[in-house]
Amino acid sequence: MRDRDKVLIVDDEQAIVELMGLYLKSEYDVIPAYSGQEALDKVKSEKPDIILLDVMMPDMNGYEVCRVLKTSVETQFLPVVMVTALSGKDDRIKGIEVGADEFLGKPVNRLELVTRVKSLLRIKHLQDKVLAERNEAMNYVDVAGFIIFVIDRDMKINLVNSKGNDILGYGEFELIGHDFSTFLVPDGIRDEIKATFEGAMDGNSHLPELIEHPVLSKEGKEVPVRWYDVVLKDNHGNVTGILCSGEDLSKFL
DSSP, X not given: OOOOOEXXXXXSOHHHHHHHHHHHTTTSEEEEEOSHHHHHHHHHHHOOSEEEEESOOSSSOHHHHHHHHHTSTTTTTSOEEEEESOXXXXXXXXXXXXXXXXXXXXXXXXXXXXXXXXXXXXXHHHHHHHHHHHHHHHHHHHHHTOEEEEEETTSXXXXXXXXXXXXXXXXXXXXXXXXXXXXXXXXXXXXXXHHHHHHHHHTSSOOOSOXXXXXXXXXXXXXXXXXXXXXXXXXXXXXXXXXXXXXXXXXXX
């Protein structure tokens, strides 16, 4: 049987925390917090599945808390519902800019609260399932011994497996967001590799079946790699990036 989802309710007014907790406690485990910093501490210690976050708090407001959560790799997919008496357009835009997933007005309507929480948790569970399946697939790839990169249309690294990080000497998330060609490809072949990738993503040329070229480790050392690259497309046939599978050749030298 699956454990009950945890809902973190954050508000500097205890009565509001208790009221929302009363609405939700029959279906969820409710965790209270009464300040922004306490909310961040509870996220680390309690691992909630969703946060109901007051905007107007004295020490650290809800926008600041949400920004911290949404810029952290560990909590970026944690659903955050901003609960506020503010109703202006600018207030909602500010919430969207810091990554809020939903908004609830005060006083909170019980049916609306329960519906929003249930809907966001359903989405979160689907995301968790996809991430778990991806991680399982990546584990199989690591066992096979290949370096894996996923590069988007802007040449940014969206994903790298642990084998790639290990061989190049990087931590788990250090390479994410960096430009593949300027960050990892040596100067002498950088323009050529970039032109090859961009041509393939624009549909003007095809990727070679395989190509051998080095990439740079964190220490600046060239690591020889045999690459098997494939263009990635979405369900509508639009190119989304390139999957780069590489075999480390240094072990043969």
